[in-house]
Amino acid sequence: MRHTDAQDAHCFPADSAQAITDEEFEEGGWALFAREELPRRLANDQVSYTWDGVIEFVTRHxxxxxxxxxxxxxxxxxxxxxxxxxxxPRFSRRVLARPLADLMANSPVTNPIMRMADSPSYQGVRFVYLAYPRQSGLTDEQYRQQRYAYMESYCRVVKLVFFDDVDHIIGISFAGGGRANIGNVDLFYYPAQGWASRERELAVSIQQQTGFLRNYQQSTRQEDEYPD
Structure with a gap:
């Protein structure tokens, strides 16, 4: 529960290459862990259930x-x-869901906002979050089609800009203005391996017209599985 290997998978601790055949546990260690460390992890895992909600909603439909x-x-x-x-896994879902939940709760009502997050567990997998406010005068169908097209265009530019680092792009779009909920989410997959005929030219044209990712900011956040 406390230790992870190079792939961030939980494992027994080892200080050498010798295989472990026996492990000792101090008496009372579990009680202390369950009383102090585990509740902190479970409390911080709450945000990760937003990720579960997206999976359950889309799977149901x-x-x-x-x-x-x-x-x-x-x-x-x-x-x-x-x-x-x-x-x-659960810890990665917490890392990925934190910016998603924040965008759902705090996105503006005036303009679309995008965020991206790389999978902490799988190289080459990038998630794109889109908060897309609904403009007045649009029907439900018009709004969803517009939101879909915006996400598709943005993912094309993500592939263009990060071609060497990203193999798979998964988009999650929802209503903006802090009114988002799991009941109004679209899921989008865009392959980022190789270019079909004229696909790159289309991505370049989209970036020139929209300015997508002309200027972007990258940030990092420390996330401890068992925070103090």
């Missing part, structure tokens, strides 16, 4: 054949996107 974009966005792509979300 996936299985019921009620996905909003079922006709123009393949089930294969939805399944692939869901698998990328589902493979993240």
């Amino acid at each position: 996936f299985e019921a054949n009620t996905l909003h974009f079922a006709t123009d966005y393949s089930y294969e792509a939805h399944e692939k996107a869901l698998r990328f979300l589902a493979q993240e």
Whole structure:
């Protein structure tokens, strides 16, 4: 529970290359851990359930054949996107869900806001979050199509700018203005390996027209599994 290996998987601690066949535990160690450290981890895991909620919401509609974009966005792509979300372990879900939940709660009502987060567990996997406010005068269908197109365009530019570092792009879009909820989420998968004919030219054109990722800020945040 306390120790991880080079892949951030929990393991027994080892100070040499020799295989461990026996492990000793001090009496009372678990009681102390369960009383002090474990509650802190569980409290900080609460935000990770936002990630679970996205998986459950999309899976429910996936299985019921009620996905909003079922006709123009393949089930294969939805399944692939869901698998990328589902493979993240609990601690990684906490790391990924924290900026997602913050954007859901605090995004402005005036303009779209994008954030990105790399998977802490799997190299080459990037998640893109889009808070997209609804403009007046749009029908539900017009709004969702507009939001979908915005996400698709942005993911194309993400591939253009980070081509050497990203293999898979998974988009999560929702309403902006702090009114987002799990009941209004679209999931999007965009492959970032290789370029089809004219695909790169299209991405360059989109960036020139929109200014996507012309100027962007990167930041890091320390996340402890068992915070003090």
